[in-house]
Amino acid sequence: QVYLVESGGGVVQPGRSLRLSCAASGFTLSEHGVKWVRQAPGKGLEWVAAISYDGRNKYYADSVKGRFTISRDNSRNTVDLQMNSLRGDDTAVYYCAKGSMGGLDVWGQGTTVIVSS
Amino acid sequence: DIQMTQSPSSVSASVGDRVTITCRASQGIRSWLAWYQQKPGRAPELLIYGASTLQNGVPSRFSGSGSGTDFTLTISSLQPEDFATYYCQQANSFPLTFGGGTKVE
Numbered sequence A: 001q002v003y004l005v006e007s008g009g010g011v012v013q014p015g016r017s018l019r020l021s022c023a024a025s026g027f028t029l030s031e032h033g034v035k036w037v038r039q040a041p042g043k044g045l046e047w048v049a050a051i052s053y054d055g056r057n058k059y060y061a062d063s064v065k066g067r068f069t070i071s072r073d074n075s076r077n078t079v080d081l082q083m084n085s086l087r088g089d090d091t092a093v094y095y096c097a098k099g100s101m102g103g104l105d106v107w108g109q110g111t112t113v114i115v116s117s
Numbered sequence B: 001d002i003q004m005t006q007s008p009s010s011v012s013a014s015v016g017d018r019v020t021i022t023c024r025a026s027q028g029i030r031s032w033l034a035w036y037q038q039k040p041g042r043a044p045e046l047l048i049y050g051a052s053t054l055q056n057g058v059p060s061r062f063s064g065s066g067s068g069t070d071f072t073l074t075i076s077s078l079q080p081e082d083f084a085t086y087y088c089q090q091a092n093s094f095p096l097t098f099g100g101g102t103k104v105e
Helices: none
Strands: A003-007 A010-012 A018-025 A034-039 A045-051 A058-060 A068-073 A078-083 A092-100 A103-107 A111-115 B004-007 B019-025 B033-038 B045-049 B062-067 B070-075 B085-090 B102-104
Touching: A003 A092, A003 A103, A018 A034, A018 A092, A018 A111, A034 A068, A045 A068, A045 A078, A045 A092, A045 B085, A058 A068, A078 A092, A103 B033, B004 B085, B019 B033, B019 B085, B019 B102, B033 B062, B045 B062, B070 B085
Parallel strands: A010 A111
Antiparallel strands: A003 A018, A018 A078, A034 A045, A034 A092, A045 A058, A068 A078, A092 A103, A092 A111, A103 B045, B004 B019, B019 B070, B033 B045, B033 B085, B062 B070, B085 B102
């Protein structure tokens, strides 16, 4: 069975950091680009960051540029999202997803990040 | 950035109805368009990619069409399990962008 599992979410104070991790099972994540997508409570989907299969190319939404860093460890079959200087509007469910032919065909169950004092 | 505008934002429909959702891109994206279904408390699921290619396992009552700036998702005969929110997403260029969603209720 093919799936992704996110971890690392939690409650954090504004200005602090959190690191999310995305692990793959049932397939080799290193062969695919990976995206992080978030969804604030009651809102729509927002793309956050992307990394190419080999880690050479990284892209960020303007809302997180300079604060978030995406990385991957292909030896561990994982992709991480380092989130610094967190703000209240970063509160959301964060999903990682595998890219394929322009669509995101495998998604994790999501991990919740709450930024609050 | 490419803006994706979905309409309607919500639609009231009954089982057996034909439902059509449209998505308009602020600039041409060729066929780099995907559609997702999301149910409450669940991750989105890919329905269609490349504007019209059905993802494996997705029922054939779902179909997609369009290219350039105007796209359509059609559910030919709405089933009880299809009540959900649907999103379009352009994959032509970064930043990737999603439509605002259409709730089918």
